[in-house]
Amino acid sequence: MRRLNLKTAVARYDYNPSAWSQRVPICILAAVATIIAAYMALYQWRLVDSVWDPVFGDGTETVLDSKVAQTMDRWIGIPDAAFGAIAYLGDAVLGMAGSTRRWQFRPWIVILFGIDVIPLGIVSTVLVVLQGAVVGEWCFLCLVTAAISLILAYWAFDEVYVSLKYLYYVWKKTHRTATVWDAFRGYVTEAGLAAGDELVSEAR
């Protein structure tokens, strides 16, 4: 039996990217974005009559009622802002799940979290900017959530990087897909232990 340090720094960082101090700020910011997106969804559902926009006046309402937004509603079935709220909620929920060594113990959560935060965050930011350019009106709260997406992607990167590198090391040691799959779903493997040690030894 070996003791594994749950708090150790790892791979080119001088801190542990899975530490609560790293993850909780991500979850809080994602929760803020969830609330903002949910507020815009309330307008699209007409549960509130108007939307607060200190910069562009009724720009937010124009964007939220635009053809683009309506087309997206028809695809998804619910207002696009509600869908955005779920995506940010996903960032917060997947950010909370797992121990402080989840980069090794549960890579699948870190990678799902990474997919939700990084590619989805960047795509949604691009969509927000495009919407402003296509509709010709800007939406202050959409821009706020887009900025939050980019910050979240930047903050989440270190942990996702470490988890991917862990899986890469497992692959390098075994060249067996089955072992990488076991490491991905969080099983204890010899190669996984060695890969974890190697990553910890790379810490600055």
Added chain:
Amino acid sequence: MWARIVECMLGIWMLISPFIFRHPTSATAMWACDWIAGACLIVFSLASYWAPTRWGHWWLLLVGTAMLAFGRASASPPLHPGLQNDIFVGICVILIALVPNCASQPPQQWREYCGLKE
């Protein structure tokens, strides 16, 4: 086990949804969907507390997918609020069901390996 508690609460929400969203009495499928989904949410989330059925929450991925599919496919948009509720809660269920039991702890295999206490 916070994820299981959230699922249980979502289950209660689905049981009362037909009254909140005023499902038409003729729309039997909508009533059935919400009540079956609500019952499944409560049963599978609570089952996850018992060691032999601790995998119960994984079944909720199917339940969430079914809710999403039912809400999206049973009419063409704009959808009845009840169906939008199925889509919205369905996606949330898929999300929450992914969260392991005792998620803040290392998984059981690693706990045993490292000699960590529960």
